[in-house]
Amino acid sequence: MTRIPVAVYASDPILEAGVTHQLRLRPEVEMLRPSDEQRAEVSLVVVDRLDDASGQLLRRLQRTSSVRTGLIIGEFEQDALQTTIECGVAAVLRRRDADQDRLVGMITALVRGEGVLPGDMVGRLLDHVGKLQRSVATAGHTLSTLATREAEVLRLIADGFDTREISVKMSYSERTVKNILQEVTSRLQLRNRAHAVGYAMRHGLI
Template identity: 65%
Template sequence: MTTRVPVQVYAEDPVLRAGVVHQLRPRPEVEVLSAQEESRAAVSLVVVDEVDDAATRLLRRLQRTSTTRTGVVVSRLDREALQLAVESDVTAVIRRLEATQDRLVDAVLSLARGEAVLPGDLVATLLAHVGKLQHSTLDPNGLTLSTLTLREVDMLRLLSEGFGTAEIASKMSYSERTVKNILHGVTTRLNLRNRTHAVGYVMRHGLI
């Protein structure tokens, strides 16, 4: 990337924040912002032991008041907390034990590109959970699996697993332009903000 991605790091525990900031600050791909520069952030990283009430309030605030793309660096995350995080528009989850410098930077860059970053086992857990909800929850927009083509479902599933546009194009034997056009068509048709919103939306409704 030609410009550095401005990142705001949040943590109630100053030691947790300092650890992540220490990892990110030397890297030329990112710019770690001060608290006073919050409005400049393109990416927000919330560092917590678990998604508790305080973390949930922060995630909800970011969802309501900012345009940043949000990731969570977390020690413990159960199924309910994962679902709550996704409902708060969190599109990257990194376990603290796996939060190496390269992993953190890769997550920030993926978030800046509008891509989701979820460990494979967490994706499987979330999909199983929302799949159960599909049968008991009515979507006010009448969204069903038939709303999406098989090709769209496959692309959204790959997107939810953290693959970029070029990787999806290679895996599905399409041109990158075709992938971009199809994903744009999904977001436009469902009145969604972007690809990340599309992934979170269809996952919450059990469609992938």
């Protein structure tokens, strides 16, 4: 088995020791010393939360290294998403979920060129991308247009599913489903979800 060279960067020695200790036990991974970090195929950044210092570290890794970066984080705040996207972070794992198997799964996914995100962060990312798309929409974009996921949410409401059931079916958080509905009703100037479903059906959008 070819071992994957991994460099770990942490905001304090205890965080670094915790991740390093778990990964040293795994034959799939070669833990690198700081002097050997240029051999890394994967960089793991371990922090409590994304602050200015960790943001600078991620930007430095992006500028100076071609390896893929994973972020192991204690608290992923709302405004952290933009920074992780800008810094090219390809995978995020919450520290509370970072057992041996998930750490190795993240590393092997990064080597394969895949991304890893918890389900609720996928919802946030889709929200973020949707906002970006709307901000650069052309002047000919009409209010009656629904994004694919907006149409799917309204279709499920029309079929009698509640917010919790929709979140399970679409692998979103309940908050994300509510945000989608709020966006649709606000953009189309509708009163509530029933009005939104009726509007979409009348205009052939679902």
